[in-house]
Amino acid sequence: MSRTPHYLYKQERKAALFFLLPLLVGLGVFYFFAFFQNVYFSFTDLGSFGKPRFIGLENYRRLFADPKFHRSLSNTLMYVVLCVPAIVILSTFNAFLLSKLQRMSTMFRTLLFLPAITMPAAIGILWRWLFNYKFGLINVLLNALKLESVAWLSEPDVVLYSVSIVLIWSMLATQMVILLAGMQNIPTMYYEAALIDGAGTMQSFFRITLPLLSPTLFFVITISIINVFQIFDFIFLMIRSTSLAIQYSSSLVYYFYDRSFVAFEKGYGVAVSLVLFVIILIVTIFQFVMQKRWVHYS
Amino acid sequence: MMKQQKSFYIPVLLLLSFAALLTVFPFIWMLLTSLKTYEEAIRIPPQLVPEVWQWKNYQIIAAKFPFARLYLNTFIVVALVVGGNLAVCAMAAYAFARLHFAGRDVLFMLVLGLLMIPGQIFLVPHYQIITSWRLSNTLFALALPGIFRVFGVFFLRQAFLTIPKEMDEAALVDGCSYQIIFARILVPLVRSAMVSLGILIALWTWTDLMWPLIINRSLDKLTLSAGLAFLIGEHTTYYEQVMAGGVISSLPIIVIFIFFQRYIIEGIASTGVKG
Numbered sequence: 001m002s003r004t005p006h007y008l009y010k011q012e013r014k015a016a017l018f019f020l021l022p023l024l025v026g027l028g029v030f031y032f033f034a035f036f037q038n039v040y041f042s043f044t045d046l047g048s049f050g051k052p053r054f055i056g057l058e059n060y061r062r063l064f065a066d067p068k069f070h071r072s073l074s075n076t077l078m079y080v081v082l083c084v085p086a087i088v089i090l091s092t093f094n095a096f097l098l099s100k101l102q103r104m105s106t107m108f109r110t111l112l113f114l115p116a117i118t119m120p121a122a123i124g125i126l127w128r129w130l131f132n133y134k135f136g137l138i139n140v141l142l143n144a145l146k147l148e149s150v151a152w153l154s155e156p157d158v159v160l161y162s163v164s165i166v167l168i169w170s171m172l173a174t175q176m177v178i179l180l181a182g183m184q185n186i187p188t189m190y191y192e193a194a195l196i197d198g199a200g201t202m203q204s205f206f207r208i209t210l211p212l213l214s215p216t217l218f219f220v221i222t223i224s225i226i227n228v229f230q231i232f233d234f235i236f237l238m239i240r241s242t243s244l245a246i247q248y249s250s251s252l253v254y255y256f257y258d259r260s261f262v263a264f265e266k267g268y269g270v271a272v273s274l275v276l277f278v279i280i281l282i283v284t285i286f287q288f289v290m291q292k293r294w295v296h297y298s
Numbered sequence: 299m300m301k302q303q304k305s306f307y308i309p310v311l312l313l314l315s316f317a318a319l320l321t322v323f324p325f326i327w328m329l330l331t332s333l334k335t336y337e338e339a340i341r342i343p344p345q346l347v348p349e350v351w352q353w354k355n356y357q358i359i360a361a362k363f364p365f366a367r368l369y370l371n372t373f374i375v376v377a378l379v380v381g382g383n384l385a386v387c388a389m390a391a392y393a394f395a396r397l398h399f400a401g402r403d404v405l406f407m408l409v410l411g412l413l414m415i416p417g418q419i420f421l422v423p424h425y426q427i428i429t430s431w432r433l434s435n436t437l438f439a440l441a442l443p444g445i446f447r448v449f450g451v452f453f454l455r456q457a458f459l460t461i462p463k464e465m466d467e468a469a470l471v472d473g474c475s476y477q478i479i480f481a482r483i484l485v486p487l488v489r490s491a492m493v494s495l496g497i498l499i500a501l502w503t504w505t506d507l508m509w510p511l512i513i514n515r516s517l518d519k520l521t522l523s524a525g526l527a528f529l530i531g532e533h534t535t536y537y538e539q540v541m542a543g544g545v546i547s548s549l550p551i552i553v554i555f556i557f558f559q560r561y562i563i564e565g566i567a568s569t570g571v572k573g
Contacts, residue, residue, distance in 0.1 A: 012397050015476035019393035022386045023409075026446030031412055034423035041422060094317055100310045110559045111318040114325065117555045117562070118548050119505045121526035125544035126328040128530070129537060135340040137327060144343075169321070174566060181567035201306055230416050233507050237527060253418050261512050266422050273418045280416055 038270050046267040059271040069272065071247055072255040075160060076229060076276075079251060082164045083171070083228045088221055090168070091175035092213075096205060098176070099183045109177065116173035124237030127166045128153065131238070153238055156248040163249050166234045171227065175220045182216030183209060214295040222287055229280055232257060252276045325548070332356070332541035339538045355542040362539075363529055365546050368522040371437055372504065375521055378441035379503045380496050387450030388492065392480050394451065395458035396466060412448050421512060428513055439513045440521060444503055450495050453569055457491035458484060494565030501566070504551070522547050 042059055044052035063069050094112060098105050115123065130137050131152035139149040152162040186209065194204045210217070232253040239249050241258075250258070252272060260269030331339050332355055334348040393399075394406050424443050425434075433439045465487075466479045474482075485492070503521075510524035517525055529543050555562055 009398070012476070013399045016393045016397040016399040016402075018477070019389040019397070019480070020405075023390035023446065023448075023451065026386060027409070027412070027448065029427065030424065030443050030446050031420060031448075034420045034427070035415070037423045037426070038419055046422075094314075097310050097314050097317075100306065101314070104311075106559075108314045108318055109563060110556060112314075112321050113559070113563055114321060114552065114555075116566075117501065117504075117551055118325075119523040119526065119551075120507050121523055121530065122544045122548040125526070125530060125540055126324045129328065129331065129541065130324060132537075135342065135344075135537070137344060140342060140344055173321075177563050177567045181564070226416070230418065232418075236507070237530060253416075256418055257508065257512075260422055261425075266425075270422050273416070273422070276416055277419050281414060284414055 039274065041267055042271040042274055044267045045265075046270070048264040048266075052267060055267070059268050062268065063271055063275065068247065068250070069255060072250045072252050072272075073275075075249060076231070076251045076253075078160055079164060079167070079231050080225060080228045082161070083167050083231075084221070084224045086164075086168045087171050087175055087224050087228075088217070091172045091220065092179055092217070094172065094176045095179035095183055096209065098180050100201075109180070112176060113173045115170045116177075118170075120170070120233035121237055123166065123170050124234060127169075127234075128238055131162055154240070154243055154245045156245055159239055159245040159249040163231070163234050163238060166238065167228065167231060170234075171224065175224060178220055179213065179216055182213050186212045211296050215297055218287075218291050218295045222284065225283060225287070226280060229276065229283070252279075325552075328541045328544050328548075331538055332545045334538050336536055336538055339541075352538065355538050356546065359539045359542045360546070363543060364518060364525075365522075365543075367518050368520060368525040368547075369550075371440075371519065371525075372521040372523070374437050375440045376500050376503045378438070379444040380499050382441065382445035383447055383450055383499050384492055384496055386445060387448070387495070388454050388485060388488075389480070390451050391454035391458055392484060395455045396463075396484075397476070409448050409451055413452070418508075421509065424509070425512055435514050435516055435519050437519065440510050440519075441503075443509065444499075444506075447499070447502075449569075450499070453495050454488060454491060457488040461487050491568075493561065494568050497562050497565040498569050501562075 041052065043054055043056060045055050045058075046052035098109055098112075101108065133139060133149060133151050133154070136152070138152065142149060150158055152158055190208050190212070191204055194208055199207065230253050231251045235246075235249050235251060235254045236257070239246050241262075246254075253276065256269050256272040256276070258269075259272060260266045263269075330347060333351045333353070334345070335350075335352055338345050338348055390409075394402065420443065428434050428439045428442065433442070461484060465483060469479045469483055470476075505523055506521070507523050507527065510521050511527065514520050514524075517528055520528075526543065526547050529540065
């Protein structure tokens with residue numbers, strides 16, 4: 001390539017422009033422009049009609065004083081604390097079990113993957129039915145065990161856990177297959193060597209699988225944190241928006257949606273979404289810094 | 299050594315069966331409920347299998363709710379997004395992987411940075427843009443922002459990088475244009491990565507809820523995912539009918555999935571491992 005004539009370079013640049021043009025136009029309009037417009041909107045009182053008026057830091061001042069925002073923020077952190085460890089541990093466990101099966105592994109993998117291809121609204125429908133106070137299967141089982149019925153979708157102290165259960169149930173599948181692929185990439189010679197040295201299954205899991213899996217694990221943890229931070233669907237689909245329970249389950253994204261597209265206070269809603277952006281940015285940077293301590297790249 | 303593995307096999311099987319039961323049973327329960335009468339659906343203690351299978355629940359809910367329209371909308375939107383996004387991403391990925399131009403790495407880092415930003419950030423501006431173009435309440439509005447998702451740029455760039463450079467250099471010497479090299483040589487070589495990406499994009503579009511909900515307010519211009527949310531809101535009295543609606547909207551995709559499960563699962567797994 002070092003002896004490429006000059007006119008070829010020019011051609012190459014032209015070709016590069018040709019290939020990048022669709023992406024650049026789309027990104028320019030829908031992402032770069034949109035991002036800066038969004039930051040600008042957060043300093044305005046953008047609603048549904050009329051020109052937005054510049055109001056400086058007013059939206060942010062309001063955020064700091066808004067108890068519903070505080071509640072959504074703390075709920076969101078609760079979701080992350082509850083769901084991320086559960087998702088990562090359970091999906092690693094399931095992937096490990098699958099990797100130990102010779103036959104029937106495909107069948108189990110297919111069954112366990114079902115929630116990942118099902119649309120959230122259908123998942124909402126089936127879990128609302130299971131959680132139904134009077135007729136739901138879960139309460140019927142509790143009653144059979146002589147326990148009292150729980151108002152899974154309306155009791156303020158419970159709703160956050162109910163939503164978490166559904167979120168964990170639905171998010172496990174994708175992480176599981178990613179981890180399984182990571183496990184299958186580990187060369188078998190490590191396990192054979194461990195077996196010869198007399199290591200048991202548990203030992204080889206903690207000493208071989210986990211360390212060699214750490215890059216995939218890092219990916220899965222990062223994605224899970226980002227996804228759980230953005231929880232919206234199951235809150236929207238399962239908790240009545242007019243009930244008291246919504247305050248106890250509302251997340252940042254739910255509050256953003258509620259302000260922007262239900263109350264049509266878009267300027268304020270946008271400020272909420274920017275807070276989420278900053279939090280996710282900080283968490284992601286923190287993770288990339290911490291990864292040096294525990295992720296082993298071969 | 300074999301003995302140890304065998305003793306391990308039974309508990310593995312039991313644990314997996316338990317996990318599979320927890321995963322699959324809600325679906326089966328939805329299916330069974332959808333075939334009961336109202337009285338059977340709310341009976342306590344619950345009746346597992348309906349006495350007479352009530353197929354008419356499906357007729358009733360299909361008459362109340364435009365499933366065919368929503369399926370068609372979903373199909374159109376998924377096709378637009380997958381086709382558009384694969385084309386845009388493959389072209390850009392080729393440029394980033396193979397061509398030399400000033401500012402390439404800076405530009406690539408900028409595009410990479412977009413992946414860190416949660417999607418909700420863009421919803422209000424997207425709403426403003428689409429409504430100012432008078433496109434709201436169209437299927438095109440549902441597809442447009444998704445066409446420019448950048449995830450595929452990285453994924454396909456990785457795929458292009460695994461192909462030896464000699465391939466396109468030889469073609470270049472033979473006088474092929476960059477367009478020909480891209481379309482005739484490189485794209486066919488990354489076909490499996492394109493399929494994986496296409497599956498992932500289809501799944502994202504298929505399950506997306508918030509954007510359709512925001513931009514299109516009339517039911518006949520929604521995807522199934524968002525339309526179904528209306529069903530939950532409006533018809534909640536007759537559980538067996540709502541369950542029938544749930545089955546109508548999940549069973550076809552489950553059947554498709556069972557047929558192509560290897561491609562779908564391995565495709566999704568590969569985006570994670572390489573990502």
